[in-house]
Amino acid sequence: MKTYMTEEDVLGAINEGQTAKELLDSVDPNYAKRFKRLNTALAKLLDEVRESFPDANYYSPNDGMVLLLGDSHTGGAVGNAQQELVAVFSDALCSGLSGGDW
Numbered sequence: 365m366k367t368y369m370t371e372e373d374v375l376g377a378i379n380e381g382q383t384a385k386e387l388l389d390s391v392d393p394n395y396a397k398r399f400k401r402l403n404t405a406l407a408k409l410l411d412e413v414r415e416s417f418p419d420a421n422y423y424s425p426n427d428g429m430v431l432l433l434g435d436s437h438t439g440g441a442v443g444n445a446q447q448e449l450v451a452v453f454s455d456a457l458c459s460g461l462s463g464g465d466w
Contacts, residue, residue, distance in 0.1 A: 367391055410422065420434070420451075424461055426458075429453075431452040432446075434446060
């Protein structure tokens, strides 16, 4: 198995019956565990922040990630942006984070 796989390679392997999780685990079975652990840590941090700011949440503008002390937009996603609620911005995930809905 190749340890360097482009999206095209991955899709080809999936078409041959493998799953994305199997491919990931074949390179390093700890990747999935680390991903889940880091997401759990982010959830825990948000719970802690919400003890003081109950409307806090995460938002991903332009492939970055922010911690907001309220909603990203007035009236939900269709309202005006509330960038003044950004408490912290991180660009650590730029070019590695993609948003949207399936």
